[in-house]
Amino acid sequence: MKKHILINTDGQVVYYPHFFSEQESQHYFENLNNILAWKKEQITFFGKTYWQPRLIAWYGEKDLAYNYSGNKMQALNWTNTLLEIKAKVELLCNVSFNSVLANLYRDGQDSMGWHSDDEKELGKNPIIASLSLGGTRRFHFRHKHDKALKNQSIDLKTGSLVLMKGALQHHWQHQVSKTKRTVPPRINLTFRTIKDHLY
Numbered sequence: 001m002k003k004h005i006l007i008n009t010d011g012q013v014v015y016y017p018h019f020f021s022e023q024e025s026q027h028y029f030e031n032l033n034n035i036l037a038w039k040k041e042q043i044t045f046f047g048k049t050y051w052q053p054r055l056i057a058w059y060g061e062k063d064l065a066y067n068y069s070g071n072k073m074q075a076l077n078w079t080n081t082l083l084e085i086k087a088k089v090e091l092l093c094n095v096s097f098n099s100v101l102a103n104l105y106r107d108g109q110d111s112m113g114w115h116s117d118d119e120k121e122l123g124k125n126p127i128i129a130s131l132s133l134g135g136t137r138r139f140h141f142r143h144k145h146d147k148a149l150k151n152q153s154i155d156l157k158t159g160s161l162v163l164m165k166g167a168l169q170h171h172w173q174h175q176v177s178k179t180k181r182t183v184p185p186r187i188n189l190t191f192r193t194i195k196d197h198l199y
């Protein structure tokens with residue numbers, strides 16, 4: 001499968017532009033948009049609580065729980081479609097995932113700020129597989145300490161998959177910025193493995 005290595009210093013970011021075809025992507029977008037239990041959630045940041053600027057839903061193995069942005073989240077049971085997509089992603093990356101965080105960006109004002117996926121439940125050097133369906137949004141990376149390393153960014157097209165691995169989450173942050181352009185809604189699925197189960 002065609003791939004492009006975006007970052008290869010202090011961790012790796014690999015981009016697969018055509019993981020799913022246009023038709024498959026549209027089919028999955030419609031299913032997930034209709035069926036997932038989308039919710040507006042709060043985030044606690046330096047003691048202050050805000051609404052997250054997007055909708056989210058978290059699915060995984062039975063009884064799995066996860067501390068995400070100051071909230072204890074309880075996993076919902078996998079849907080058939082999520083299991084089907086998970087199996088295809090696992091074939092490509094040779095790891096098995098026990099959960100997925102789904103993000104719905106309704107328009108260009110929905111976003112996700114600078115962060116690393118470094119929750120301790122994910123373990124030391126997690127592999128995270130991130131699928132994009134629907135409207136194209138730009139994904140940015142910045143190094144946390146080394147100013148000599150340039151920021152990187154990439155347009156996440158429908159049907160594309162990003163793998164983040166190695167020490168990436170220790171050294172780099174990523175974000176999906178807002179845009180004034182009119183963009184169709186976008187669904188993102190980030191498959192993760194929770195190591196420390198809270199149950």
Ligand SMILES: O=C(O)CCC(=O)C(=O)O
Binds near residue numbers: 156174
């Ligand atoms: O929407 C995306 O592509 C990124 C989502 C993300 O970074 C996350 O869920 O942690």
Ligand SMILES: [Mn+2]
Binds near residue numbers: 115116117174
């Ligand atoms: Mn992230």
